[in-house]
Amino acid sequence: MTTHTRTGAGGTLGLALDGIVLGCDYNPEQWDPTVWQEDVALMREAGVRLVAINIFGWSHVNPADGRWDFAALDQVMDLLHAHGIRVNLGTGTASTPAWLTRQHPEILPVAADGTTRYPGGRQAWCPSSPILRDRALDLVARVAERYGDHPALALWHVSNELGCHNAHCYCDASADAFRGWLRERYGTVDALNAAWGTAFWSQRYGAFDEILPPRLTLSSRNPGQMLDFHRFSSDALLDHYRAEAEVIRARSDAPVTTNFMVTAHIRNLDYWTWASDMDVVANDHYLDHRLADPVTEMAFAADLTRGLAGGAPWMLMETAVGAVNWQPLNRARAAGELRRHALTHVARGADSVCFFQWRASAQGAEKFHSALLPHAGTDSRAWRESVELGRELGVLAEVAGTRVEAHVAILFDWISWWTLDGEGNPSTHVRYLEQVHHAYRALRAAGVTVDVVPAGAALDGYRLVVVPALHAVQDAAADTLDAYVRDGGSALVTFASGIVDHDDRVRLGGYPGAFRDMLGIRVDEMCPVAPDEELALDDGSRASLWSERVELRGAEAVASFASGPALGHPAVTRHRRGDGLAWYAATALAADAYAALVARAADDAGVSRDPHAGPHVELVRRTGHGRTYVFAINNSDRPVPLDVRGTDLLTGEVLRAATTLDAGEARIVREETR
Ligand code: GAL
Numbered sequence: 001m002t003t004h005t006r007t008g009a010g011g012t013l014g015l016a017l018d019g020i021v022l023g024c025d026y027n028p029e030q031w032d033p034t035v036w037q038e039d040v041a042l043m044r045e046a047g048v049r050l051v052a053i054n055i056f057g058w059s060h061v062n063p064a065d066g067r068w069d070f071a072a073l074d075q076v077m078d079l080l081h082a083h084g085i086r087v088n089l090g091t092g093t094a095s096t097p098a099w100l101t102r103q104h105p106e107i108l109p110v111a112a113d114g115t116t117r118y119p120g121g122r123q124a125w126c127p128s129s130p131i132l133r134d135r136a137l138d139l140v141a142r143v144a145e146r147y148g149d150h151p152a153l154a155l156w157h158v159s160n161e162l163g164c165h166n167a168h169c170y171c172d173a174s175a176d177a178f179r180g181w182l183r184e185r186y187g188t189v190d191a192l193n194a195a196w197g198t199a200f201w202s203q204r205y206g207a208f209d210e211i212l213p214p215r216l217t218l219s220s221r222n223p224g225q226m227l228d229f230h231r232f233s234s235d236a237l238l239d240h241y242r243a244e245a246e247v248i249r250a251r252s253d254a255p256v257t258t259n260f261m262v263t264a265h266i267r268n269l270d271y272w273t274w275a276s277d278m279d280v281v282a283n284d285h286y287l288d289h290r291l292a293d294p295v296t297e298m299a300f301a302a303d304l305t306r307g308l309a310g311g312a313p314w315m316l317m318e319t320a321v322g323a324v325n326w327q328p329l330n331r332a333r334a335a336g337e338l339r340r341h342a343l344t345h346v347a348r349g350a351d352s353v354c355f356f357q358w359r360a361s362a363q364g365a366e367k368f369h370s371a372l373l374p375h376a377g378t379d380s381r382a383w384r385e386s387v388e389l390g391r392e393l394g395v396l397a398e399v400a401g402t403r404v405e406a407h408v409a410i411l412f413d414w415i416s417w418w419t420l421d422g423e424g425n426p427s428t429h430v431r432y433l434e435q436v437h438h439a440y441r442a443l444r445a446a447g448v449t450v451d452v453v454p455a456g457a458a459l460d461g462y463r464l465v466v467v468p469a470l471h472a473v474q475d476a477a478a479d480t481l482d483a484y485v486r487d488g489g490s491a492l493v494t495f496a497s498g499i500v501d502h503d504d505r506v507r508l509g510g511y512p513g514a515f516r517d518m519l520g521i522r523v524d525e526m527c528p529v530a531p532d533e534e535l536a537l538d539d540g541s542r543a544s545l546w547s548e549r550v551e552l553r554g555a556e557a558v559a560s561f562a563s564g565p566a567l568g569h570p571a572v573t574r575h576r577r578g579d580g581l582a583w584y585a586a587t588a589l590a591a592d593a594y595a596a597l598v599a600r601a602a603d604d605a606g607v608s609r610d611p612h613a614g615p616h617v618e619l620v621r622r623t624g625h626g627r628t629y630v631f632a633i634n635n636s637d638r639p640v641p642l643d644v645r646g647t648d649l650l651t652g653e654v655l656r657a658a659t660t661l662d663a664g665e666a667r668i669v670r671e672e673t674r
Pocket of ligand 1: 284
């Protein structure tokens with residue numbers, strides 16, 4: 001895959017804008033044109049410099065088959081330009097117009113149970129539909145032709161959150177495309193039979209034509225087929241992205257991207273395979289109040305997005321000013337949270353903060369979603385806080401382009417997510433993302449900033465690499481980790497790692513197959529426990545969910561199970577391997593024990609930890625242009641010590657001695673010396 005460098009790129013994120021960019025989605029089609037003038041005037045007041053338009057524009061610019069009407073979009077483009085506001089232009093393909101699905105109902109997606117999903121919501125299209133592709137590319141060509149050189153254009157926004165609702169389609173067109181994808185991957189049906197283990201339950205295929213997408217069955221489905229369907233579905237949408245991008249690139253020099261969904265509730269696309277196709281990596285993130293610790297998940301998502309950007313600055317393409325409308329309970333942000341959360345994204349590498357959306361809708365499914373300009377208008381907390389945020393982001397201009405400093409990496413992998421959360425595993429209570437979050441929370445509690453990188457990535461720059469529940473691993477990635485350890489690195493691997501290969505085939509000879517030698521252990525049996533069953537360890541710590549019968553094969557026991565089915569077996573081990581150290585946790589340690597283990601592994605590895613950072617206090621450094629900026633954000637309800645010297649960019653105050661950071665406060669300090 002190639003990374004495209006667009007001509008005309010420059011400035012922040014290659015968008016020909018400078019500083020940290022404040023932006024938003026703008027849906028002028030929901031309002032009378034008389035409102036637009038007020039919109040642009042207020043955008044200026046709030047410091048909005050980039051707006052995403054035409055995201056759901058299809059039925060407006062193409063109201064009937066063969067009829068095109070760009071008058072309103074022309075007017076909005078020109079109006080924004082006249083006010084010095086740049087455009088993040090949607091290709092408009094996110095949602096099909098009713099006339100099209102009426103004419104071609106075969107475009108509609110089909111669920112695993114064979115039932116159709118109808119129009120009336122959004123994204124009601126099959127990613128593999130040739131008719132959809134054809135019509136969408138026609139629209140893209142017209143939009144790109146018309147606006148490709150428009151002076152307001154800063155960025156192309158392909159479709160919207162590809163795969164948010166329609167990632168998995170099981171219709172006949174998808175079945176065809178799936179078979180084509182499998183032919184490409186395996187060449188022969190025998191190779192496919194071997195990869196999927198179809199000797200089981202008489203599932204052997206005699207020809208590719210016999211294969212279906214994994215539609216609902218009476219029993220568990222074939223795990224190899226399920227895994228490949230995940231891969232295929234991710235690739236089908238990537239192919240859609242590439243097709244739109246190609247049409248644009250033939251007509252415009254502006255950079256092209258789409259908005260990722262690196263969040264807790266979507267796992268459909270393997271973004272490691274997508275990232276290099278983006279001229280700038282962009283993510284949508286919404287706090288998820290269904291989680292126990294939404295703020296930590298937000299920090300993790302930001303770090304993962306930075307990983308997808310290869311460490312470079314990235315865009316926060318969407319977030320909410322306050323409540324969303326799609327959780328069971330849609331909480332408002334408490335006073336100060338908007339600012340702290342936006343700054344958390346910037347701390348972790350975002351050079352833009354964009355919101356969904358500009359003006360709160362009065363109608364439609366999202367009418368109770370927050371916006372920069374709420375239903376109440378400018379006499380509102382949301383507006384005042386937004387304007388203040390815009391001012392502060394303006395002050396942070398010099399931070400743009402700098403990179404986050406991290407000496408610890410965490411491996412993250414969609415294949416492990418898909419396989420570990422699949423059917424037929426030892427415990428449905430072990431969920432991949434939860435285990436990753438658990439590890440991340442421990443690192444955060446230990447005051448460590450981390451990069452999130454793919455399995456198999458070069459690890460030389462890191463002192464410690466944490467490998468949570470890396471269930472599916474290829475030999476090459478396991479070898480890279482082992483070589484890194486033997487060369488003096490430190491790794492901390494947790495249970496459920498290294499169990500299967502990339503065909504979801506168990507690695508035989510004892511668990512954790514791929515990492516047995518590196519860890520100096522062997523496990524002959526996994527012994528998961530009920531979610532409410534507490535496990536005791538002989539060093540006094542507590543654990544849950546998982547235990548296993550670990551035998552030492554060169555490693556030493558750091559702690560052992562003092563209760564449960566693996567009583568007496570090691571629960572935490574440590575193995576000197578070459579010049580490095582390989583740690584293993586055979587259970588889900590309680591938060592305090594996990595943080596203590598991570599702190600110990602980090603200290604042993606010579607990682608500098610910040611004693612004042614912690615679960616509720618962000619301390620992240622961005623460096624570049626010969627300078628270092630410390631982002632200190634206190635999410636707790638009490639003051640915390642802050643030991644940084646330099647100039648607080650937000651207040652101009654010079655910090656010459658250790659001080660405190662008030663509850664709920666944030667400082668961004670340009671360090672004088674380090
Ligand atoms: C995103 C989407 C936006 C809007 C937003 C609401 O998923 O891209 O169009 O729906 O969520 O939170």
